[in-house]
Amino acid sequence: MCESAVPRFRLVAGLNDLVCVVVIDLLSFRRAGKVWIMLELCTLESDDWPLWRELRLAAFAEAPYAFGSTLAEWQGPGDREERWRARLSIPGAHDLVALLDGLPVGMVSGVPGEEVGNVELISMWVSPGVRGQGVGDYLIEEVERWGTERGATTLRLSVMPDNHQAAALYERHGFTDTGEPGDLLLDGVGRERVMAKSLAVV
Numbered sequence: 001m002c003e004s005a006v007p008r009f010r011l012v013a014g015l016n017d018l019v020c021v022v023v024i025d026l027l028s029f030r031r032a033g034k035v036w037i038m039l040e041l042c043t044l045e046s047d048d049w050p051l052w053r054e055l056r057l058a059a060f061a062e063a064p065y066a067f068g069s070t071l072a073e074w075q076g077p078g079d080r081e082e083r084w085r086a087r088l089s090i091p092g093a094h095d096l097v098a099l100l101d102g103l104p105v106g107m108v109s110g111v112p113g114e115e116v117g118n119v120e121l122i123s124m125w126v127s128p129g130v131r132g133q134g135v136g137d138y139l140i141e142e143v144e145r146w147g148t149e150r151g152a153t154t155l156r157l158s159v160m161p162d163n164h165q166a167a168a169l170y171e172r173h174g175f176t177d178t179g180e181p182g183d184l185l186l187d188g189v190g191r192e193r194v195m196a197k198s199l200a201v202v
């Protein structure tokens, strides 16, 4: 990522050599009346797998209702360095964590879609202590920016049918239902909800 491609951001040296951009500096969030000093979005490489692992395991434990994968699948025999590295090595992917005043509080990935022109938003999670303060907005906007920059025209995602909070956030960002049948749920009956939005052509 270079500064000229993201003019509204300022590149900084990040925590543990992470590549980070500051998206909010000395500004209060729009909700909750709290003032945070700095929100950074950091791009992860495979060597950053311990940080991704920490956040992803926290996400599975805290919000098991939200994800197709489970904590059990990524614990014990499933909790292996090469597996986490492989997750962060999807060709063309954009794996991000959000740092609030230097502390990791959120994550998301943009990955190439199955069809040309499509990209997908996956693995979205914001720590409960900072929810409702716009971190999710910044994560989505960065995936949109990444998708647009790589020439994608559609950003897609899947959300559990009863995850109304996440769906409301996506709707607020312009995602609508595609009507396509999503992945089958563990109950063998329900399906994930597939949503998409058009990306601006640059």
Ligand SMILES: CC(C)(COP(=O)(O)OP(=O)(O)OC[C@H]1O[C@@H](n2cnc3c(N)ncnc32)[C@H](O)[C@@H]1OP(=O)(O)O)[C@@H](O)C(=O)NCCC(=O)NCCS
Binding pocket: 063, 066, 067, 124, 125, 126, 127, 128, 130, 131, 132, 133, 134, 135, 136, 137, 158, 159, 160, 163, 165, 166, 168, 169, 172
């Ligand atoms: C969905 C999620 C990523 C949203 O992140 P966020 O940073 O809280 O997003 P926002 O700040 O935009 O807030 C989202 C909504 O939660 C509401 N909210 C307010 N305070 C909140 C709180 N303390 N806790 C939770 N939600 C709160 C906000 O008002 C907002 O509603 P609105 O869109 O009608 O304004 C986050 O709730 C989360 O990680 N949930 C569990 C995992 C998940 O569902 N992932 C998505 C998988 S598809």
